[in-house]
Amino acid sequence: MLKLDNVHLAYGPITAVRSASIEVRDGEVVAIVGGNGAGKSTLLKGIAGLMPVQSGKIAFDGNDITQVPPHLRVSRGLALSPEGRQVFSDQSVYDNLSLGAYFRGLSKAQLDDEIEKQFDLFPRLRERRNQLSVTLSGGEQQMLAIARALMSKPKLLLLDEPSLGLAPKIIQEIFAIIVSLRKAGITILLVEQMANMALAIADRAYVLETGNVTMSGTGQQLLHDPKVRAAYLGVTHNAA
Ligand SMILES: Nc1ncnc2c1ncn2[C@@H]1O[C@H](COP(=O)(O)OP(=O)(O)OP(=O)(O)O)[C@@H](O)[C@H]1O
Numbered sequence: 001m002l003k004l005d006n007v008h009l010a011y012g013p014i015t016a017v018r019s020a021s022i023e024v025r026d027g028e029v030v031a032i033v034g035g036n037g038a039g040k041s042t043l044l045k046g047i048a049g050l051m052p053v054q055s056g057k058i059a060f061d062g063n064d065i066t067q068v069p070p071h072l073r074v075s076r077g078l079a080l081s082p083e084g085r086q087v088f089s090d091q092s093v094y095d096n097l098s099l100g101a102y103f104r105g106l107s108k109a110q111l112d113d114e115i116e117k118q119f120d121l122f123p124r125l126r127e128r129r130n131q132l133s134v135t136l137s138g139g140e141q142q143m144l145a146i147a148r149a150l151m152s153k154p155k156l157l158l159l160d161e162p163s164l165g166l167a168p169k170i171i172q173e174i175f176a177i178i179v180s181l182r183k184a185g186i187t188i189l190l191v192e193q194m195a196n197m198a199l200a201i202a203d204r205a206y207v208l209e210t211g212n213v214t215m216s217g218t219g220q221q222l223l224h225d226p227k228v229r230a231a232y233l234g235v236t237h238n239a240a
C-alpha cells in the first residue's frame with residue numbers, strides 16, 4: 001500500500017531522514033520506534049506531503065505520489081493524525097470533525113451519519129460534541145485528532161505519538177482503538193515512543209535512529225531483541 005524508496009528529508013541544510021526505505025502492506029499495523037529527534041515525525045510529514053522529498057520516491061496504492069500535494073494525498077486515502085494533536089481549539093468537536101471531511105462533499109445528513117460513526121468509536125466525544133476543543137482533556141483531544149483524520153475515510157492512517165502525555169488508562173483505550181481500526185480494515189503506520197506497546201500490537205516495525213532505519217522485523221522480533229530492549233524498553237541486562 002505504501003512504499004518509500006531511499007527517501008531523504010531535510011530542513012534546509014539539516015538532513016533529518018536519510019535513505020529511508022520502508023513498506024506498509026494492506027491491513028497491517030506498522031510501527032516506527034526511535035528516540036527523540038530520530039526523524040519519526042519528519043518521516044510522517046514527508047509521507048503526508050507536508051514537506052518536500054529531497055530525493056527518493058514515495059508510492060501509495062501503486063502510484064508515485066512523491067510530488068502530489070498534501071490535500072490530494074488525503075483525498076486518495078492517506079490521513080495524518082499529527083504529533084501534538086493540533087485540533088482547532090476555538091472550534092467545537094462537531095466542527096473539527098466536519099473539517100476532516102471537507103473535501104468529500106457530503107450532504108448534512110451524510111456528514112452527521114459519518115460523525116455518528118466516530119462517536120460510536122469514541123463515545124466521550126459524543127457527550128462533548130458542542131464543546132470547544134480547547135476545553136477537552138488531553139486524551140479527548142487525542143481522540144478528536146484521530147477521529148478527525150478518520151473523517152477523510154483513509155485507507156492508510158498515519159498516527160504520530162498518540163500516547164504523548166496521556167495517563168496509562170487512556171493510552172490503553174487509544175491502543176485498543178488502534179487494534180479495532182485494523183480489524184475494520186484500516187492500515188496503520190504508527191509512530192510511538194511507547195515502544196513496548198507499539199511493538200506488541202504491530203505486525204511489523206522499523207527502528208529509526210538519527211535519521212537512519214537501523215532495524216526492521218516483526219513487532220514480536222523487535223520486542224524481544226536485546227538491542228531494542230536496551231535502547232527503547234528500559235531493559236538494561238538479563239532480558240528474560
Ligand atoms: N521545523 C524544523 N526545522 C529544523 N529542524 C527540524 C524541524 N523539525 C524537526 N527538526 C529536526 O529534525 C530532526 C528530526 O526531528 P523529528 O521531529 O522528526 O523527530 P522525532 O523522531 O519525531 O522526535 P520526537 O520523538 O521528539 O517527536 C531533529 O534533529 C529536529 O531537531
Ligand SMILES: [Mg+2]
Nearest residue numbers: 040041042083
Ligand atoms: Mg515526533
